Amino acid sequence: GEDVEQSLFLSVREGDSSVINCTYTDSSSTYLYWYKQEPGAGLQLLTYIFSNMDMKQDQRLTVLLNKKDKHLSLRIADTQTGDSAIYFCAETPYGGSQGNLIFGKGTKLSVKP
Amino acid sequence: GAVVSQHPSWVICKSGTSVKIECRSLDFQATTMFWYRQFPKQSLMLMATSNEGSKATYEQGVEKDKFLINHASLTLSTLTVTSAHPEDSSFYICSAPDRLAYEQYFGPGTRLTVT
Secondary structure, rough: OOOEEOOEEEEEOOOEEEEEEEEEEEOOOOOOEEEEEEEOEEEEEEEEEEEEOOOOEEEOOOEEEOOOOEEEEEEEOOOOOOOOEEEEEOOOOOOOOEEEOOEOOOOOEEEEO | OOEEEEEEEEEOOOOOEEEEEEEEEEEOOEEEEEEEEOOOOOOEHHHEEEOOOOOOOOOOOOOOOOEEEEEEEEOOOEEEOOOHHHHHHHHEEEEOOOOOOEEEEEEOOOEEEEE
């Protein structure tokens, strides 16, 4: 079945870069997403990447996709304390962007001043 | 951008009562909506797929008679937790894909606490 794996914790210092990694199993996934969740809040879409892309950059965020290894990463440049949150990787194994998402367990990012 | 709202944002109810949670797409039509449940410090797990005009599709292990889903219009899906028990306490999140966009929009979530 489908599975999305993430490391559970990451701690960085303010100003450093953060790299959150994710692996997924379903090679038919056409869209891969990164969501941010702050305590007690809903999900905020950060960015997404189509499976035919290798990289996508959006301001401080860079997404790298290695489709061969089914590996996705999110790099946050110049990490700030406001970036502290849980980051979820998600794939869409069914129906492209119209299907349900399969989420990883989330990576808790802690940013130390 | 498109917005999905949920109501209420949080609710406390007594064991044995029923609670209805609404999910609305505010500026687009959604023939499909998804309901997820998130336990504390865990990931989101898909509960069911809500289809406008037809029965919902439930994931394995989710009791359809306990979690009643009604997708009455192209902008509204409701989840009713019937005869709630403390173990139903969770964060319930809905999402709706926009057919004209490449992303799904998530509601802000409803925190249910059953005492």
